[in-house]
Amino acid sequence: MKRTSYPKEDIKVLLLEGVSRSALDTFRQAGYSQIEFHEKSLPEDELRERIADAHIVGIRSRTHLTAGVLAEARRLIAVGCFCIGTNQVDTAEAERLGVPVFNAPYSNTRSVAELVIAETIMLVRRIPEKNAECHRGGWSKSAAGSFEVRDKVLGIVGYGHIGTQVGVLAESLGMRVIFHDVEAKLSLGNARPAASLDDLLERADVVTLHVPETPQTRNLIGAAELARMRPGSMLVNASRGTVVDIDALAAALRSKHLAGAAIDVFPVEPKGNDDPFVSPLVGMDNVILTPHVGGSTAEAQENIGIEVASKLVRYSDNGSTLSAVNFPEVSLPGHPTSRRLLHIHRNIPGVLSRVNEVFSRAAVNIDGQYLQTSSQVGYVVIDVSTTEEHAAALRNELAAIEGTLRARALY
Ligand SMILES: NC(=O)C1=CN([C@@H]2O[C@H](COP(=O)(O)OP(=O)(O)OC[C@H]3O[C@@H](n4cnc5c(N)ncnc54)[C@H](O)[C@@H]3O)[C@@H](O)[C@H]2O)C=CC1
Ligand SMILES: O=C(O)C(=O)COP(=O)(O)O
Secondary structure (H helix, E strand, O other): OOOOOOOHHHOOEEEOOOOOHHHHHHHHHOOOOOEEEOOOOOOHHHHHHHHOOOOEEEEOOOOOEOHHHHHHOOOOOEEEEOOOOOOOEOHHHHHHOOOOEEOOOOOOHHHHHHHHHHHHHHHHOOHHHHHHHHHOOOOOOOOOOOOOOOOOEEEEEOOOHHHHHHHHHHHHOOOEEEEEOOOOOOOOOOOEEOOOHHHHHHHOOEEEEOOOOOHHHOOOEOHHHHHHOOOOEEEEEOOOHHHEOHHHHHHHHHOOOEEEEEEOOOOOOOOOOOOOOOOOOOOOOOEEEOOOOOOOOHHHHHHHHHHHHHHHHHHHHHOOOOOOOOOOOOOOOOOOOOEEEEEEEEOOOOHHHHHHHHHHHHOOEEEEEEEEEOOOEEEEEEEEEOOHHHHHHHHHHHHOOOOEEEEEEOO
16 A cells, blocks of 8 residues: 555544544544544643644534644644534634644534524423422413414524524424524525614514624623513523623523523533533523533534544545635545645745745656645645655655645655
């Protein structure tokens, strides 16, 4: 079997936060044997230590890959977020370092949407309070304040993958769907865009949030927005904890302006299952609290494991960066007869001509060349007909070019 500079068995894969076994299987089937698996996220000092010699790192939403942590990861070639959100990674810094970040943009979409629909029905029927009362030995059979969801207005903030799925499921129950997004979106079914966020808040019986964590969505729902919501309406948040001012929400629930809430994500979440959960919402009977499990179903986790591990394997084996969230995207064919060299560099004038000089000096036949750039980074892939040793020497020459971020020779 032909191979070049780096034996596959020496590539270290660090998997955290109990990603699905399907991820391990995918790596093993592709020939990767050095896999370190942790059920939990690691404390930052241990993370810095473990990441130092990892080539591939897989995380979920809890592990923060900050610029400081990434600086320790000198061998890192790629990051996999085994989830949808990538806000926990400094993706701009990863790009600057020449490290693509992959995620699973749709694998748990349905799981979140189902949970949101279930919670909407529960809230509108006042089940959380009734459940809590029965558990305390109470019994108050009454229809007061309980409604069908049919014909009620669901307001979806963030009409992306999850928001649209929620809308479709809600319409199948006979709800009327309105949405607000910062981008123009195609309405599915009979869903209608609201004139503005305020308009949505004023009209919806239940508001559900499906925006990413960004500086713009921080405290998107604060005291003023909660005050705009209809008296007796309800809020569902399974997006990110930073999107809602949690103290303002607690106050709106206490004053009974809001009749209930279902919250899956929190501004501060426990680091692990053994850590305590602290929130101003604890103890409120009309609030459904869940420990960030919107995407935690067997189906979603299994699919995510395969999807993200496959993307990492494909990048490691073949160089393809298709669907990377922070990186120039190239989809590459196989290279059965050539050696493949990858060169990632700062996008500054002159680098490409120096790359080409290396090959013209070497007088090798170039079988294929692929280039994609972003404003920060250039990614060039060169297939050449040559020996393993020569490819390794060419890789070293490429690595010496000023502006190089990463240079690799593939199998
Ligand atoms: N609770 C959980 O376990 C899970 C939570 N999530 C969270 O859900 C979020 C949404 O996921 P997807 O629907 O897949 O993302 P998406 O990217 O498909 O949709 C997000 C939508 O929000 C819109 N948006 C962005 N900023 C906005 C703003 N300021 N106001 C209104 N709309 C805005 C975007 O234009 C986009 O249409 C993820 O970013 C993640 O944080 C995702 C999966 C599981
Ligand atoms: O997919 C996401 O963005 C989520 O929030 C799910 O995160 P998790 O994999 O459950 O840590």
